[in-house]
Amino acid sequence: AQSVTQPDIHITVSEGASLELRCNYSYGATPYLFWYVQSPGQGLQLLLKYFSGDTLVQGIKGFEAEFKRSQSSFNLRKPSVHWSDAAEYFCAVGANTGTASKLTFGTGTRLQVTL
């Protein structure tokens, strides 16, 4: 069964500082990986996705993530955080078999940005 671990429940960074949010997954084959962001009271917005190919993927809002098979990781990064990035971030894995379509989410990392 697939699973996702986000080890950091809460992270605080200063505006302008760099950011890295950790994500580790468990899956038997090459997974489909996603990062979503959720603002309070809102739904989830897709930041970026990895399916295959280049292990460094670029997303919206200046985010990027790197897939590392050897570490079973898909960490999210941003070189300079803006106050508007404060939100909850979810890593998710999608199955890579047939038509199996459900996403398995981590428990999320809440990002606080100080000015």
Add this chain to the structure above:
Amino acid sequence: NAGVMQNPRHLVRRRGQEARLRCSPMKGHSHVYWYRQLPEEGLKFMVYLQKENIIDESGMPKERFSAEFPKEGPSILRIQQVVRGDSAAYFCASSPGAGGSQPQHFGDGTRLSIL
């Protein structure tokens, strides 16, 4: 608005009543997913439907919960005889096709409160 539409945004029910949550997928999407988010937790998959078919209901509680996606109209998640533990945010997502590589687009959710 061409996004995933969920209504109502907020729903209050008393214990023992029925709750009906509606979801209209993005235009052109025929695959719908329902997820539940408990406070301070990530999203948990409940059910995956295509038009008139339930494809995967492995995350649905065995009793009181049902879902449908009729040929015409929105998808409905129905909870009968609600209990306090059903209080959560329920999110609907849609995708244009099947498979874990299809990015899922989320609605803003329905916040269900049980008195």
